[in-house]
Amino acid sequence: MSGEGLKGKVVTVSGPVDSNKLGVTLPHEHFFYDSRSRFVEPEDEIGKEYAHQSVTLENVGWITKNWINNIDNLVVDDEAVAITEAQLFKDVGGGTIVDVTNVGQPRNPGALCRIAQATGLDIVMGSGYYFGYFHPGDMDSRTEDDITKEIISDLTVGVDGTGVKAGLIGEVGFSTPFDPNEIKSLRASVAAQKECGVALSIHPGPGADSPFQIIDMLEEAGADLSRVVMGHIERSSLDMDGILKVASRGCYVEFDWFGTLNPAYPYGPVDVPSDSVRIKQIRKLIAEGHLDQVLVSHDVCFKMRMACYGGPGYAHISKYVVQWMDEMGITPDEIESLTKANPQRMLAVI
Numbered sequence: 001m002s003g004e005g006l007k008g009k010v011v012t013v014s015g016p017v018d019s020n021k022l023g024v025t026l027p028h029e030h031f032f033y034d035s036r037s038r039f040v041e042p043e044d045e046i047g048k049e050y051a052h053q054s055v056t057l058e059n060v061g062w063i064t065k066n067w068i069n070n071i072d073n074l075v076v077d078d079e080a081v082a083i084t085e086a087q088l089f090k091d092v093g094g095g096t097i098v099d100v101t102n103v104g105q106p107r108n109p110g111a112l113c114r115i116a117q118a119t120g121l122d123i124v125m126g127s128g129y130y131f132g133y134f135h136p137g138d139m140d141s142r143t144e145d146d147i148t149k150e151i152i153s154d155l156t157v158g159v160d161g162t163g164v165k166a167g168l169i170g171e172v173g174f175s176t177p178f179d180p181n182e183i184k185s186l187r188a189s190v191a192a193q194k195e196c197g198v199a200l201s202i203h204p205g206p207g208a209d210s211p212f213q214i215i216d217m218l219e220e221a222g223a224d225l226s227r228v229v230m231g232h233i234e235r236s237s238l239d240m241d242g243i244l245k246v247a248s249r250g251c252y253v254e255f256d257w258f259g260t261l262n263p264a265y266p267y268g269p270v271d272v273p274s275d276s277v278r279i280k281q282i283r284k285l286i287a288e289g290h291l292d293q294v295l296v297s298h299d300v301c302f303k304m305r306m307a308c309y310g311g312p313g314y315a316h317i318s319k320y321v322v323q324w325m326d327e328m329g330i331t332p333d334e335i336e337s338l339t340k341a342n343p344q345r346m347l348a349v350i
């Protein structure tokens with residue numbers, strides 16, 4: 001891609017943009033998402049009553065604590081609502097949203113273009129494969145080479161015949177333990193990254209070992225770790241030492257669940273930190289010399305995380321978190337790095 005004069009630019013759904021023009025950037029969000037197939041029918045009477053209700057401000061309190069037991073919460077598919085929610089970010093000075101929705105989820109290039117058009121935001125679209133549960137039915141028969149070519153086509157030609165190009169690879173998903181097809185997807189992603197010079201964003205599997213196992217595989221495949229984002233770091237079960245160890249390997253560490261306190265993560269007890277604990281962890285990363293590797297976002301993907309249902313939405317970091325960072329001793333220059341310079345560097349084609 002850099003051969004086409006894209007070096008230093010970010011490929012948005014509306015075309016290439018100079019990376020320093022992106023403004024405040026959210027590196028890990030979704031406008032469309034569907035995990036209704038993971039719905040778990042509750043067994044108790046109260047749960048059964050809530051399970052099939054539409055999400056409203058009246059029931060979202062219960063749903064937030066039982067997020068996988070309400071089917072409507074698990075789908076985000078309304079373009080008009082997406083525009084309204086994205087506008088809230090634009091209204092507080094937001095510049096760019098990265099939609100890491102990819103294969104296995106309802107990626108929608110046309111709608112992303114319309115959201116960008118309606119709001120004036122820059123939007124960057126993802127490519128590659130989400131985790132194994134969401135892989136296509138014929139994934140076993142797809143070769144590493146097939147997947148590499150497909151990702152390169154998404155980045156250089158456009159997605160699904162639309163001509164709208166993806167601007168990064170991700171979120172590339174993993175389960176615990178790994179599905180063999182996820183390893184194939186990762187190796188293909190690395191090959192495409194080498195060819196195109198874009199960032200590679202990772203959704204690790206549950207558990208503290210997953211980020212390290214993925215980093216080992218990335219190194220083995222010859223990935224440039226300085227172009228890799230280790231996402232969902234706050235639900236990784238890593239303590240501060242563990243987070244520092246991930247950073248010491250050279251990748252970005254992404255706190256992308258800002259505004260989400262306790263998601264009742266269904267794979268085991270995970271201490272998801274509060275925003276203030278996240279900020280303390282970021283402060284420690286900065287003190288240890290990792291300022292340039294930290295990214296912040298919200299991962300809006302369920303209705304409960306949207307502002308119209310009482311969740312953080314896309315504007316929570318801009319409206320509240322930067323102020324809390326300031327009050328907790330992160331300097332304005334450091335906040336600028338976290339919200340602008342770091343995601344801009346991450347997204348710029350090399």
Ligand SMILES: [Zn+2]
Pocket residue numbers: 171203231232
């Ligand atoms: Zn994810």
